Amino acid sequence: MAPVYDHKKIEKKWQDIWLASGAFAADDTSNKQKLYVLDMFPYPSGSGLHVGHVEGYTATDIYSRFKRMQGFNVLHPMGWDAFGLPAENYAIKTGIPPAKTTNDAINTFRSQIKALGLSYDWSREIGAHNPDYYKWTQWFFLLLYKNGLAYKKKALVNWDPVDQTVLANEQVLPDGTAERSGAKVEQKELEQWFFKITDYADALVDDLDQVDWPESTKINQRNWIGRSEGALITFPLKNSVSKLDVFTTRPDTIFGATYMVVAPEHPWLAEALSKTKSAIENADEVRKYIEKAKQKTDLERQEEAKEKTGVELKGVKAINPANHEEIPIFVADYVLGSYGTGAIMAVPAHDERDGAFAKKFNLPVRQVVAPHFVDASNPPRPDKKNVPRVVVQGIVRNPKDNMVLQVIWKQQPWKTFVIGGAEEGEDLVEAVKREVREETGYKNFATVERVGVEMRSEWFANHKDENRFARMHVFELVLANEDRDELSTQEQEKHSLEWVAFKDIPMVFGPVGEMPLIWPALNDLKRGTIYTGDGILINSGKYSETESQEAKKKITEAVGGKWMKTYRLRDWLISRQRYWGAPIPVVYDPEGAPHPIPEEHLPWLLPTDVEFKPKGTSPLGQSKELLERTEKIFGKGWRPEIDTMDTFVCSSWYYYRFADPKNEKEFATKEKIKKWLPVDLYVGGAEHTVLHLMYARFFTKVLQKMGYVNFGEPFLKLRHQGTILAEDGSKMSKSKGNVINPDEIVERYGADSVRLYEMFMGPLEAMKPWNTKNIMGVRRFLDRVWRLEVSASGGGEVAMDAAIQKITEDMEKMKFNTAISALMIVLNQFEDIGSAPRASYENFLRLLTPLAPHIAHELAEKHGIDISTWPSYDATKITSADVTVPIQINGKVRASLIISKNTGQTEALTAARELPEVKKWLALGKEMKAVYVPGKVISFQTEQV
């Protein structure tokens, strides 16, 4: 009788062994290939580790152990993002210093993490609140300052009038009240420090292409940065020397600009109103509107977004530089002062917001872009180029006058229209067929030349030099089984319905770049709808019939505009009127001018002689020690900066420190950075898709520019762990009392069971509910592994090679749920044959090691098995010569057949017809068609009765 699987004893034993031996220390000198596997370092909160942490950390641990077994030199460290608001808020409540609560929390976290058997290199542990760490956070501030990337300016901040303190955005509830005091938050202008992240906006967008990150995270970052390209165009004012600049992404619509709008904050407006004799006739009304708009919070602006408001500036007109028309100017708060130039040209026909405004104020709408429809290319097929193809799907007509409103196009993989051409003297049909064969790889198809499609001769003449063809036409292409020139009558009939609709509208065809461009004749357009897409210009003077993209450039140039980029991204405000953070290393001379603190005085220590009571300024302002220190070093009358840095500054560079955590001279040596960075795999929650990940990328780009590192992206591969929900599918929260405490689960079922369970729940990135019953399933699996008998020699067949291949691939892709499932299948096979053959068992334990390391090590020791290397497999043993092929008759599986892989079509079909099941079903109708897809399926089609 095997002894009972006592997880507590075994897990403690191995954790002690690993700790004592420093088993997971990364080797700075090894020649083995390095791999840097990193978790987002946690904020050590007082409530301890939660199951979400466990999920991410287990995933990186499994991956690290797997890679070590494959011979990599793995750096897998852990540290603490220890500065932050919760500890300070707790101090305000209790008076206990944040350093104390934070260190207690770190001790809890560390012991919880150790109890999970996670293979961190503890010799590299760091804490962002330790002076030997924040010394370098301050050093980074100085680096940015020296390079003009840190500056001070006035900014609006969230001000809590009850607590007399500035709040971070996340401390302001959606209804505009303070989370702590419940007071209505005010906007207050204060001098603040900023990092000039906007200098790197382009690199932050462009370099996303280089990294292996979830697509959604990249998109979030792109949206946040919000780069858009457009034109800066100047609109002169009538009877004035003043001009208004607008930014627009759609200079092609300028002929439709029937009015202008300036933001209430626009400086020109303030100036115009301040003059004793303002040109604005209704100045009072305008002032009133501006005052009202100022009082609106962002929230109110949002809520009122649907209803547009504004006031016309009477007596002032702008001149549209494209057509020299006089147009009115409005002030309206739907235009933001902080974006672009704070002024727009309004094109109500082609912009939803301008359209809504024009409707309310009854302003003229002029349509200047006619929609066209450019079809995207097909999904790529292996070894074949993509070919653009379009088909009419539907036509929307106005029932009153039977006018065509819209033509809907769609792509169809089996049938397509191609626009083909031929050179002088060449046969058109042959030329098209040759081209289609080359471009698509299709060998068998029929073509039909489509009459009724009107080629516009003047359009063609205009674009002649862009096209190498002398003649062009539209063909319908139908894929066929044989090579034919014509469609059968039957086939033609089949498609005739669509065609009838198609040929009724006059169409214009022509190539733009590589895409066919198709648009309905201009006079068939519906008037008055807001069309925001690209198209063909109409009512635009000499630019009419020009395509949007082309017109953008041409018009911008013609009106003297400048092509430029704008961004939504703002500089990073890093000042916090808070105690528990890294002090900003700046002092002010008696005149109040800021001076960076010289490096030799770093770390610029956080003082401890403060009270944690909200008093209206940063708690550092009360510190006698800090003031005395400043005066002692810099002289009488000098004052310290009393704000601290946003904690995101600390976490923007910590991944460098792990490479060289004890260095007192540099944040890390160039050699060690070169040795370990960039991070190969980074795992953390999806809540950091924008802020942390973007700030960290910004720091790395600065380091690259300054020559400290030779790469521009710190995290090559990023994965997010999904949220773990409570058993009822709701979010876990303390207030609901449905939080699962990992300690209890580890105590009860063991660390290996918890690890295995969290990985078995589903895909790493998925949001999934906790289910304590399901832990019993993986625990039972481990119990059975524990009880498994091992036999000296083989007692049956177990397909280990296939399992090794499957699990190796799953590990690489971090599909741990299916890897565990594959191990369960192997165990089931062992049990079916009564015991595990020794050779298979050895590999089974090796495969199990990264996932459930404690039990695997214990069993390996018991049986004398070396589990330090990952097993390999023999690929020839995985694929067998025979395959089981299902047989479908009229699409339903009726039988299956075991045949050799090399069996030919005729032979396979003959063998299939011999089967009684097949005979029975084939007897019901006349056989029409038989297909054998080698190794996959046999399919019969019979005449349906």
Add this chain to the structure above:
RNA sequence: GCCGGGGUGGCGGAAUUGGUAGACGCGAUGGACUCAAAAUCCAUUGAUCGCAAGGUCAUGAGAGUUCGAUUCUCUCCCCCGGCACCA
């Protein structure tokens, strides 16, 4: 509203260069062992019709292409995440 990701048994989830849907696990039902219970083991377990053999239906809904669709195309519904007057 826009962008992105999803929707498969009672539950968590497998399977997509189109090829036997539901792997693996949980739960459930029946049985063995036991005085009994727990643990363990064996069997069954998508729905439905049928005594059975065997059918039929089924991957959010509806259509389409195909010998064959969870997988491709179109329309619609729902859920989750992000952004939201960004010109």
